[in-house]
Amino acid sequence: MLPFDAERLQRVMRAHHADVILATTRHNVRYLTGGYYLSFYARAPRFGGGQYLSVVGIPAAQPESAFYVGRQDGVLNEQDYIDAFGPFWIADRRWITRGPSMTAAAAAAAAQALRDKELGGATIAVESSFLPADALDALRSGLPDASFINATPILGELRAVKQPAELERLRQVHQVTAQAIRAVLAEGRPEHTTRQIAGMVQRRIEERGAGFLYVFTNVGPGFLRAPSSIQWGRGRPMHVDAGAEMDEYIADIARMGSIGAPPALAMDLFTACLDAQERIRGAVTAGLACRDLWRIGTEAVTAGRWGRYGRFLAHGLGMVSHEPPEVAEQSRGTLEPSMVLSIETEYLHPDAGHIKTEDTVVVTPTGSEGLGDVAREWCTVPAA
């Protein structure tokens, strides 16, 4: 039993004319193995003169003849980690030992596996914006008759439709992130700089058991989003737009607040953000063309009094931010059940600042469902 939709993988690989996929990034190795990655290197891949690299190889025609390349030597036996993880569907496991280039050695082992399986002349999809250069050189030299294409769009399309356990993980990380942002806004003080706010967001995310990824901060008026020495002050709109992860699944959420009552203009713009979110969510449903969603979202934000300051963006979200489905004027895809979208509605007004809300929904057969609808309202901190 494969831990992903093998039929979808085969279909997407055929559409991209890929005979074999070689996954090498941490998130895609986890996705294809059903959650496994060697923990020693998961957060510290660099080591000695290079870095760790594992490979999951899957032939489109015969997924059951997939192979795995990991590391096995006197100091670190990866098989121990696989045993501790539990059952692992790929039986053909190959090992490299610690050496001057673990990346080139792993790639050479993958090339050998493909020659063993008589796939030396295949079209091989590799994660070319991630695969180390010396690993691709080793593949090219070990497989002189092969052609190489980019695996990232294939794996993105495969992952676009989420399984129930993935949706549960996304729900959890979004709720934790929304709670963390709320906690930080509520404990803010006028003298806090946006750099301090950023540090507080990291701590509040980590103490809830998620991994901190990034945070944008803006104090209006002004559009600077980089955490800096700017202080929050009183009556100034603050947006916190943060990313976090749990087991590779990413949350992306933006919330607003102020110390004391916000300016009426900022609140008007915030109401416009929420109204646009409602209109867009009301339109999201399985079967909607992505380009139609783009049009509906753009109209929702740019219609009305503040339209000329408005900006709309929707993007797929899962193990990667801005993964498929793509929502743009020229998109050719269609929303499917269990796809996940982050929806951003925002107004950049010179007299108010960057007023924004961002939330994530899962597409259902008949509509959509919020994954992190926690503390969406404006957070007004009592002014001392």
Place this chain on the structure above:
Amino acid sequence: MLPFDAERLQRVMRAHHADVILATTRHNVRYLTGGYYLSFYARAPRFGGGQYLSVVGIPAAQPESAFYVGRQDGVLNEQDYIDAFGPFWIADRRWITRGPSMTAAAAAAAAQALRDKELGGATIAVESSFLPADALDALRSGLPDASFINATPILGELRAVKQPAELERLRQVHQVTAQAIRAVLAEGRPEHTTRQIAGMVQRRIEERGAGFLYVFTNVGPGFLRAPSSIQWGRGRPMHVDAGAEMDEYIADIARMGSIGAPPALAMDLFTACLDAQERIRGAVTAGLACRDLWRIGTEAVTAGRWGRYGRFLAHGLGMVSHEPPEVAEQSRGTLEPSMVLSIETEYLHPDAGHIKTEDTVVVTPTGSEGLGDVAREWCTVPAA
């Protein structure tokens, strides 16, 4: 004023016949810029169909004509982050915009910079076990007359001698890590599995403001170091060997403990670990040949009653674990003041388990100094 030893960089580059160095990993970009890295991508480099890549390019002959490639567009203006960071010694900054391959675009911008500086035919050192394959392809295509060599040994030799601020950071992260391990051992219970212990180590490291990297756990007898469902139990030796980081600087520490009194054999082996550590530390000093340290360490561990179970390892440590200096039988280097060494002394005894201690020292002109000498003694938890 460059934030690193420019004279050392030039010397090492000349020894490797490199005309230009292109640094692209997060840690080396931080090292060469004096601490800067775009925070949005620091923990979440993957984005859309690719990942973020920045480049620091330094010509050996003219370090002052160095250049930087980052990202600047309507959504994310890296210059804002550089301004918030503070002064940045590289004035020639070039920007790419979000696109299908940020990695190839950054490499193409670097190739253009090198052509502008009439270095199109140079020998260019790239981090070939890290640089994405499509970025090297873009460099090759933009610089058809250039030669490419591996930058990792060059940057490793450059970083091997630490500056005072780096030593302070290493001291801090080692002390935090030693305290975290001690706290976990002290709160251990017989029913805790090594997987639970691993999770506790992560939390205790993070709550002290460091980043968790990895943890090995062993309950003796038996040599398994992968966190698993094995319970600690009573009177069984546990080793916790953990890695953590602060601002890219890595700690690597191993400590021992048991619930109730440990077996006498385990304590004998532990005493042998500490005795060997003392002998080795007593030998470490500037001017010592690395291969002599290897010989002294090996003798210290393999002499005496438990010698045939003993293992010795010393490795450089800083932004990378197992970075230069190399300490091996054939090493040709010599210890210099402000180099940093992690020293591992261990006994793998079938009746006791994997008994180990690991600590980090900085080489001084006349000896060495411990960086994380906190709670080195065996931790005996009172049995309930």
